[in-house]
Amino acid sequence: MRIATWNVNSAKQRMPRLLTWLEARQPDVVCLQETKLTDVAFADLLNEPLGDLGYEVAHHGQGGFNGVALLSRVGLADVERDFPGQPVFRGDTEARAISGTCDGVRIHSLYAPNGREVDSDHYAYKLEWFDALAAAIAAGPAAVALCGDMNVAPADADLFDPAAWVGQTHVTVRERQRLAALGLIDVTRVHWPEHPRLFSYWDYRAGMFHQDLGMRIDLVLASPPVAERVAAAWVDRAARKGKLPSDHAPVIVDLDEAPDGDIGPVVPPPSNPRRTGRTKLPHALD
């Protein structure tokens, strides 16, 4: 099963690219963020072309800002908008979370609050949002993947220059603690433990992408039953190139088949690490 997550920065502006990219990459499950559309507008624009590509679609949007979607061609069950305990900002529950079960995995498409300035009301909201998310995930299914724009760079290695972020959001200890407290595995980093430029976001301004001055804030965070199935995990930088790109690149993760629980009593071959149960994966979140 191929899972992808992409902050498209307006599904309307990105529609031609999105459809071309889906055909090229053939993801089975797609998490989108910053659609910036209402549910009606998203459906009017995309339900037909996405249906033609074989996807079931669930969208949660408010128009203008935020907006998340979940596409699946391997089943899309028990769709939930928001998550239990999700905080409000200035009275509004923002459209930042949608989840569904796809081929046995609970998939969350998430757009974390930006935080704006450290210690602003938006920053406090961001921390509360992560706290509530952690509680909701802990109470949910064991096989889970959080996919999306988490607006936190897990480590300094996820920044082109850590000095450029001193005093700014996305890198503070409190934000990184919230990310780590989710207790999940950052599967892209696990598969590229030493990669110095595993960025997923580059500011539109000042030629940042062309100089590869970016940061990694788009993540797939998986629980052990999912993480141990990861065969590949990468950032699709090509999708950031060319005309009218999003400022984010997609992250793509391939999962091996789930272990089959219906083949009778199994004595797992001890030489196969996939069957010996997960003990430890390197480079979990700091």
Add this chain to the structure above:
DNA sequence: ATGGTGGAGTTTCCA
């Protein structure tokens, strides 16, 4: 030149 881009939606806010 006192800025750099892009998307929202009206005029400035947001990222």
